[in-house]
Amino acid sequence: xxxxxxxxxxxxxxxxxxxxxxAARKATEELELFKTLPNVDAARVDMAKRTFMHWEESAxxxxxxxxxxxxxxxxxxxxxxxxxxxxxxxVEVLREMVDAGVLSPAVAERAEARVSAEIDQSGT
Numbered sequence: 001x002x003x004x005x006x007x008x009x010x011x012x013x014x015x016x017x018x019x020x021x022x023a024a025r026k027a028t029e030e031l032e033l034f035k036t037l038p039n040v041d042a043a044r045v046d047m048a049k050r051t052f053m054h055w056e057e058s059a060x061x062x063x064x065x066x067x068x069x070x071x072x073x074x075x076x077x078x079x080x081x082x083x084x085x086x087x088x089x090x091v092e093v094l095r096e097m098v099d100a101g102v103l104s105p106a107v108a109e110r111a112e113a114r115v116s117a118e119i120d121q122s123g124t
Contacts, residue, residue, distance in 0.1 A: 013066055018084040021059035028052040083119050090115045 031052065034045045063081070091112050097103040103111070 014063070014080045015084040015087065017059050017062045017066070018081060019088050021056050021063065022085065022088055024052045024056035024059060028056065083122070086119045087116050090119070 028049050031045055031049045034040050035042050094103065094108040094111050094115075098105050098108045
């Protein structure tokens, strides 16, 4: 996940909670693959999935709470969520490219910073 940009604590909260929600959703999806492996207890996989689903729901609740607590309009809140998810997605793709050997870690790190800054400045 990219480092938080700026000192807007509400924006930082959106980034952190959005990342937790996305990570929980992806973990839930990926856990389903374990059921295809031999000698895997499907009930344990389902139990693990329920835990991650709970974490995703918890993050969604926090996002709803931030929507109600923040003293900005709903359009601004949605823009913050979109920016946070865009940063997370961009960084994830860059890191996957490093893992695949397509990019060096140094190039990916510079690209993460540049993309995050561009996303942060967009639509302000």
